[in-house]
Amino acid sequence: MFTPDYDDYYVLNDYAARFLSDVDDTLKVYFNQVSTMNLITLWEMKNGNELFRPEVMEAICNDIREGKEFSPAEIRDRCNILSYFFEDGKIVADLDVYNDFVAFLGRYRINTY
Helix, strand or coil: CCCCCCCEEEEEEHHHCCCCHHHHHHHHHHHCHHHHHHEEEEEEHHHHHHHHHHHHHHHHHHHHHHHCCHHHHHHHHCCCCEEEECCCCCEEEEHHHHHHHHHHHHHHHCCCC
């Protein structure tokens, strides 16, 4: 069973707060993108998370395509995700997810000066 190295995890909220006032809304948008779910699925499978539930993630992706929204906590809990967790109400994510989030903000020119 894979055990994450939490030294390689970073707080998404703290990064986003440097540029945004609506951090929670932005994180919800990020986590309700099929591309984000695909990255997380790949991460979970690549890192050997035996508890990960890809069939549930596939159903969530289908629902997202139809316009349904999920909280990051609901996605994590339903799919048994290890690539991110919550600490003090903030999302702490593996470096791969963190970098993808930074790129997501860059696509919308949020994190540029």
